Amino acid sequence: MTRHKREEIAPRTWRKPPFIANPWLRYGLWLVLVVYLVWAFGSLPFNWARIGEGLPRAARIFGGGFPPSFERGALMLTGFKESFQIAILATLLGVMLSIPFAVMAARNVAPLPVYLFGRAVIIISRSFHPVIVAILFVAAVGFGPLAGILTLTLYSIGFVGKLLAEEIEEIDWGQVEAMRATGAGYLATLFYAVFPQILPRQIGLSMYQLDSNLRASAVVGIVGAGGIGGTLMNAFGRYDYDFAFAILLIIIAVILVSEGISGWVRKKIW
Amino acid sequence: MLEISKLVKRYGRDEPVLKELDLRVEGSSVVAIVGASGAGKSTMLRCINRLVEPTSGSIRLNGTELVTLKGAALRRARRKIGMVFQGFNLIDRLTVMENVLAGRLGYVNLYQAIARRYPREDIERAFSLMERVGIAHYANKRADALSGGERQRVGVVRALMQEPAVLLADEPTASLDPRTSEQIMILLQSLASELSLPVLINIHNVAQARTYTERIVGLRHGKMIFDGTPGEFTRDALDAIYGGIESPDEEPTASSAHSSVRASRGVPHDPA
Numbered sequence: 001m002t003r004h005k006r007e008e009i010a011p012r013t014w015r016k017p018p019f020i021a022n023p024w025l026r027y028g029l030w031l032v033l034v035v036y037l038v039w040a041f042g043s044l045p046f047n048w049a050r051i052g053e054g055l056p057r058a059a060r061i062f063g064g065g066f067p068p069s070f071e072r073g074a075l076m077l078t079g080f081k082e083s084f085q086i087a088i089l090a091t092l093l094g095v096m097l098s099i100p101f102a103v104m105a106a107r108n109v110a111p112l113p114v115y116l117f118g119r120a121v122i123i124i125s126r127s128f129h130p131v132i133v134a135i136l137f138v139a140a141v142g143f144g145p146l147a148g149i150l151t152l153t154l155y156s157i158g159f160v161g162k163l164l165a166e167e168i169e170e171i172d173w174g175q176v177e178a179m180r181a182t183g184a185g186y187l188a189t190l191f192y193a194v195f196p197q198i199l200p201r202q203i204g205l206s207m208y209q210l211d212s213n214l215r216a217s218a219v220v221g222i223v224g225a226g227g228i229g230g231t232l233m234n235a236f237g238r239y240d241y242d243f244a245f246a247i248l249l250i251i252i253a254v255i256l257v258s259e260g261i262s263g264w265v266r267k268k269i270w
Numbered sequence: 271m272l273e274i275s276k277l278v279k280r281y282g283r284d285e286p287v288l289k290e291l292d293l294r295v296e297g298s299s300v301v302a303i304v305g306a307s308g309a310g311k312s313t314m315l316r317c318i319n320r321l322v323e324p325t326s327g328s329i330r331l332n333g334t335e336l337v338t339l340k341g342a343a344l345r346r347a348r349r350k351i352g353m354v355f356q357g358f359n360l361i362d363r364l365t366v367m368e369n370v371l372a373g374r375l376g377y378v379n380l381y382q383a384i385a386r387r388y389p390r391e392d393i394e395r396a397f398s399l400m401e402r403v404g405i406a407h408y409a410n411k412r413a414d415a416l417s418g419g420e421r422q423r424v425g426v427v428r429a430l431m432q433e434p435a436v437l438l439a440d441e442p443t444a445s446l447d448p449r450t451s452e453q454i455m456i457l458l459q460s461l462a463s464e465l466s467l468p469v470l471i472n473i474h475n476v477a478q479a480r481t482y483t484e485r486i487v488g489l490r491h492g493k494m495i496f497d498g499t500p501g502e503f504t505r506d507a508l509d510a511i512y513g514g515i516e517s518p519d520e521e522p523t524a525s526s527a528h529s530s531v532r533a534s535r536g537v538p539h540d541p542a
Contacts, residue, residue: 178353
């Protein structure tokens with residue numbers, strides 16, 4: 001009756017159709033989510049007593065960190081220098097190697113077997129987090145920056161290669177046809193019709209990868225792959241919280257600066 | 271001389287796009303190929319330089335069979351076939367000069383191509399052709415900085431750099447405004463006679479076809495249904511080519527059938 005009345009006042013109504021059309025599925029999913037959350041919070045071992053003890057300890061660490069101590073600047077400088085070297089070298093290597101793998105992994109320019117190989121390389125190098133790869137490389141080539149470089153190179157190949165391959169798959173095919181029509185060979189066609197089209201993206205990705213590698217080089221250092229991460233880990237190990245905090249602050253500053261630079265370059269290059 | 275005989279092209283298992291097409295082009299004649307969207311004009315042109323693989327039939331250019339060529343032999347044959355595209359297909363981020371020199375890619379080696387160390391004759395030829403069509407002052411400009419008409423001139427010069435034995439133009443004026451497209455047609459016409467070069471032009475604009483070419487070929491459903499001089503191209507011929515009597519699902523008039531051929535054909539993403 002009320003429904004009828006409403007129709008008289010405003011004969012036509014509209015409502016956004018629900019994201020999931022089936023009401024059983026829609027409310028079922030909500031129910032599942034609620035049940036899961038109740039179960040998860042109920043079964044996870046939160047030991048409130050220990051958390052209570054931990055809080056003052058956390059306060060002590062943070063308290064010890066202030067004021068940050070820049071006294072051992074030389075040590076910090078060595079660490080950062082190594083991190084920069086790792087990041088820059090790994091970015092250069094990774095970006096250069098990512099180009100052939102991206103071409104191999106682009107369905108429109110690579111024959112099927114090559115495509116599958118290229119995709120496989122990219123998938124494998126993307127399937128592990130850099131920290132896990134770093135642990136493997138540290139085991140394989142020993143402590144130090146070489147393990148870090150290898151780790152981040154592989155990481156860069158995976159990331160840049162994948163995005164670049166997608167970029168190649170979306171190029172304007174007309175330019176490729178035009179080059180083929182002139183009688184150009186495969187490589188000449190790549191260099192003229194494909195690479196210029198992906199160049200801005202390539203540079204943008206390289207810049208992004210450089211600051212991503214800077215960040216990651218600090219992390220892989222923790223597992224022994226060289227750089228500032230190792231210095232940071234040592235500082236924590238020796239309860240030099242003030243020194244550790246100084247390192248963290250500098251890491252933040254470096255990341256901010258590199259982000260600023262890469263943003264500026266990407267805007268310029270388009 | 272270009273001789274096409276019994277050319278068939280079939281995409282997948284559909285009705286063939288070209289049905290045993292025959293066409294002979296001799297000397298330095300300018301031939302307009304007209305027909306509604308989907309009539310097979312673009313496919314025919316692309317079969318000639320093998321951007322599209324013919325299903326069967328024969329295409330001979332100055333005695334060389336093109337249909338069976340592979341690899342390096344195909345690339346050598348393509349050098350002799352210049353092509354001008356509707357969308358210009360220039361390398362936008364490269365300079366006009368680089369685009370023009372790209373017409374020599376079939377002749378130079380990879381190092382010369384990448385390092386842009388083209389032979390001196392090529393540079394000279396590039397400059398004189400660019401001067402001929404009035405774009406020499408743009409040599410160091412990026413191709414995407416030019417207007418439509420100028421870009422198509424670059425496209426024409428690039429094709430001519432190949433020293434082609436035949437020039438194919440796939441809707442060269444369809445992306446241009448009326449005035450500019452007239453200019454491009456005049457340019458193609460005069461270049462054909464200057465270089466004594468046969469030119470095949472796919473075109474939707476029947477008025478331009480009649481004005482600037484000496485022979486009109488009409489395609490419909492993959493068959494040639496008209497072949498004659500512009501004088502012989504009567505109202506009846508026009509109706510036969512574009513008329514919607516036989517298949518009502520096709521665009522009824524020439525104007526609404528405009529320029530969608532290439533777009534609707536899509537891009538064949540076959541591996542190189």
